Amino acid sequence: MENLAWGLQMTVLGMGLVFALLALLWALLMLVLYLDKEPKPPMSAHESHAEAERIAAVADDAIGAQVPEPPTVNGMPADLVAAILVATMKHKLTLRRQAAPIMRTYWPGSQLFASRWVAAGRARQNYTWQPRGR
Amino acid sequence: MRRYKLDISDREFVVDVQEIAADRFAVVVGDESYEVTLSSDENLGEATITPGFQAGAAPRVIAVNTAARVTQVPAPAAAATAPAPRKPAAGGGKGTLTAPMPGVILEVSVKPGDQIERGQQVAVLDAMKMHNVIGAPRAGTVAEVYVTDGESVDHGDAIFKYMED
Amino acid sequence: MIDHETIGLLLKGINNVTWQSIVMLGVSFVLMYLAIVKDYEPLLLLPIAAGCMLANLPLSPLIADDGMLKLLYNLGVTNELYPLLVFVGIGALTDFGPLLENPRLILIGAAGQFGIFLTLILALLIGFTPNEAASIGIIGAIDGPTSIYVSGLLAPHMLGPITVAAYSYMSLVPIILPPIMKLLTTQKERQIHMAYSSRKISARTRIMFPIVVTVLVGTLVPFATPLIGMLMLGNLMKESGAVERLTKASAAEIANTVTLFLGLAIGSTMVGTDFLKPSTLAILVLGIIAFAVDAGAGILFAKVLNWISGGKVNPLVGAAGISAFPMAARVVQRVAQEEDFENFLLMHAMGANAAGQVASVVAGGVVLALMGAGG
Structure with a gap:
């Protein structure tokens, strides 16, 4: 039972100390937080309302005056169209450089389209090989 | 598929392009995907794109390729410098x-x-x-x-x- | 050529297998299973399990006088080096921001140490000596390094079971905590939302915090100086941002290395003949009681705070007042979200959890001071 009494004493003392220490820490923390707070002048509700109105008024002006409607092409933002165009063109050029098969709008041998190379070859077929004047 | 990054008027765009056919591309800009058909690709000679050429109200200058020299005109401050306010203010608002x-x-x-x-x-x-x-x-x-x-x-x-x- | 002696030497290993060592090998396999398959604190449990296995192989040279595990043990466990180094890493990983945003949570951390003292009384009643009882109670800090530190000073002979209990309960936080939380709170209480105060904490305050805590706690509880000093050193390095390389090394390389050494050394203390005693079982049982009482006291204290504040504190946050940073806070968040997916208590729980971390160190120091040991 002596042990129990000692244990109880430990509990009360221990918990008391832990709480007291942490409460002290709390107080100190609050002090640090208080000291470190950015100085902010107190403002009455009326003043803050006026301030808000002022900012809102400036914002209203700004919306009306300075920010034009973003330019659009057929209802799509112009910069977006430009981005898409540049990207597609770049992509097409890339593919052409890679000679990707998908770049063939017309299959080889098509009568609808001929590359310069093919066109030159076809044109040569139309020339006679016999010397002129014979 | 290829990923392209472009700067348009100081705004960065990431564009993913996937070829579907010779002149048809699937393009993803941001979260939107578009199907693009390149219907015409003409050479207009050595024409330069001049700042006076405007599609919309604001003088927004777009460099389409490196060959076309572009001179930046002084634009109204708000339009040129302020990036589009994409984010609503903290708290958001209704909905x-x-x-x-x-x-x-x-x-x-x-x-x-x-x-x-x-x-x-x-x-x-x-x-x-x-x-x-x-x-x-x-x-x-x-x-x-x-x-x-x-x-x-x-x-x-x-x-x-x-x-x- | 082959006589009895040779055969005896060849079969030396098999002849020296004892039932205790077989049991302990089984224990080490269970720990490995928990670490590898169940993923409970594998970083600690796996080295502990490996150390236990290696130490319990027959005639293991690793725990002989110059054996590696013995060396590791002497290197850092007996002189408290490992737990203190681990604390530097914990400090470098702990974000005290949520606590600074909501300083009153620090009291929840204090409440979360109640189990230490209740278990101390229970251990005394069972018949442990005061020193042993205090060491067992400190399991209730649910903080491995603190447990090792305190028991290493007060009852070095019980270091093995106490550490195993502390670390295994730490890793079992996700399993043990939810039932206690559900038992002690009503559904309505679990659904209380806590407004998140996005008070901006300046870098200056964040740097001041570890310094202030070290000086205050170190002055008032000198026994806690090593623990709190190292914890706050890690945090100071992190928050100052001036020594990023040291912070990274403490939080990663040093902490990892020390954890490996610590785990192996602790595992090697679990030698069957010493470990398999009724007192070990008693320690394990008392440890889980300490854990449960801690969590319960935290929750009840949070209930009191809730009552005082007029329903603004979710009692679940109290369960994070035990240490075990940051698992306890995550468990709190998970339980709260199970009840109401729009409820985000994580930041509050993290605050209480960080407070619990500080509080358990303070409690360890207080226990040492009251026992008149250490320093």
């Missing part, structure tokens, strides 16, 4: 879900136009190294999503907005 705590968005599970149920996963927020699933507060349709994967958010930053009913 907006805001981040419950600071963290990093790991995953966005919805995109504009999605029909969502109450409680459906909208995004995964990594806060204090814990993955938190953010659920939709009510059923509705997503109008706009303001965050992307890997974006860090503060408490109260808007995540997405519901379509007005």
Whole structure:
């Protein structure tokens, strides 16, 4: 039972100390937080309302005056169209450089389209090989 | 598929292009995908694009290729320097879900136009190294999503907005 | 050529297998299973299990006088080096921001240490000596390094079971905590939302915090100076941002190395003949009681705070007042979200959890001071 009494004493003392220490820490923390707070002048509700109105008024002006409607092409933002165009063109050029098969709008041998190379070859077929004047 | 990054008037665009056919491309800009058909590709000689050439009201200058020299004209300050206000102010406003705590968005599970149920996963927020699933507060349709994967958010930053009913 | 002696030497290993060592090998396999398959604190449990296995192989040279495990043990466990180094790493990983945003949570951390003292009384009643009882109670700090530190000073002979209990309960936080939380709170209480105060904490305050805590706690409880000093050193390095390389090394390389050494050394103390005693079982049981009482006291204290504040504190946050940073806070968040997916308690729980971390160190120091040991 002596042990129990000692244990109880430990509990009360221990918990008391832990709480007291942490409460002290709390107080100190609050002090640090208080000291470190950015100085902010107190403002009455009326003043803050006026301030808000002022900012809102400036914002209203700004919306009306300075920010034009973003330019659009057929209802799509112009910069977006430009981005898409540049990207597609770049992509097409890339593919052409890679000679990707998908770049063939017309299959080889098509009568609808001929590359310069093919066109030159076809044109040569139309020339006679016999010397002129014979 | 190739990924292109462009700067247009100091705004960065990431454009993914996938060829479908010779002149048809699937293009993804941001979260939107477009199907683009290049119907005409003409050479107009050595014409330069001049600043006077305007499609819309604002003098927004676009460099289409490196050959075309572009001179920047002094534009009205607000239009040229202020980037488009993509994010609504903290707190968002009506119909907006805001981040419950600071963290990093790991995953966005919805995109504009999605029909969502109450409680459906909208995004995964990594806060204090814990993955938190953010659920939709009510059923509705997503109008706009303001965050992307890997974006860090503060408490109260808007995540997405519901379509007005 | 082959006589009895040779055969005896060849079969030496098999002849020296004892039932205790077989049991302990089984224990080490269970720990490995928990670490590898169940993924409970594998960083600690796996080295402990490996150390236990290696130490319990027959005639293991590793725990002979110059054996590696013995060396590791003498290198850092007896003189408290490992737990203190681990604390530097914990400090470098702990974000005290949530606590600074909500300083009153620090009291929840204090409440979360109640189990230490209750268990101390229980251990006394069972018949442990005061020193042993205090060491057992400190399991209730649910903080491995603190447990090692305190028991290493007060009852070095019980270091093995106490550490195993502390670390295994730490890794079992996700399993043990939810039932206690659900038992002690009503559904309505679990659904209380806590407004997140996004008070901006300046870098100056964040740097001041570890210094202030070290000076205050170190002055008032000198016995806690090593623990709190190292914890706050890690945090100071992190928050100052001036020594990023040291912070990274403490949080990763040093912490990892020390964890490996610590795990192996602790595992090697679990030698069957010493470990398999009724007192070990008593320690394990008392440890889980300490854990449960800690969590319960935290929750009840949070309930009191809730009552005082008029329903603004979710009692679940109290369960994070135990140490075990940051698992306890994550568990709180998970339980709260199970109840209501729109409820985000994580930051509050993290605050309480960080407070618990500080409080358990303070409690360890207080226990040492009251026992008049250490320093």
